[in-house]
Amino acid sequence: MKRLAKLLLGICMALIVSLAAAPVATYAASINLTLGTTDNAKVGDTVTARIVLGNNPGMSTFAVKLAYNSDALTYTGATWASSVTSNSNNVQLISEVTENGGPVLNISAVLNQTYSGNETFVTLNFTV
Numbered sequence: 001m002k003r004l005a006k007l008l009l010g011i012c013m014a015l016i017v018s019l020a021a022a023p024v025a026t027y028a029a030s031i032n033l034t035l036g037t038t039d040n041a042k043v044g045d046t047v048t049a050r051i052v053l054g055n056n057p058g059m060s061t062f063a064v065k066l067a068y069n070s071d072a073l074t075y076t077g078a079t080w081a082s083s084v085t086s087n088s089n090n091v092q093l094i095s096e097v098t099e100n101g102g103p104v105l106n107i108s109a110v111l112n113q114t115y116s117g118n119e120t121f122v123t124l125n126f127t128v
Contacts, residue, residue: 050120063106067104070103073126074126075124081121
């Protein structure tokens with residue numbers, strides 16, 4: 001249990017955020033980004049990491065790198081917010097790469113219109 005708690009804390013700490021405000025924004029604004037995870041997972045369970053946006057004044061591009069421990073977790077897929085996937089001109093991409101000897105998910109979206117939703121933007125699924 002402590003190992004899982006440390007692992008989940010490590011995921012949260014490894015999150016590197018890069019958000020670009022929509023070109024129509026004429027002011028400096030910040031977006032609150034929250035990473036939530038499933039508690040009390042056991043070997044064989046599926047855990048989710050939710051990237052939740054808040055205080056979003058609008059953006060057209062989203063990019064996040066998420067490092068995780070591949071000895072404890074296996075990335076199995078993701079689900080984007082329906083408000084993102086409903087526009088066929090939006091492009092969402094998650095690629096798994098190796099950086100500094102460990103796995104990293106490059107999570108990005110290029111949006112056709114300014115997106116100002118305050119919701120779970122993407123849910124990542126892992127198997128313990």
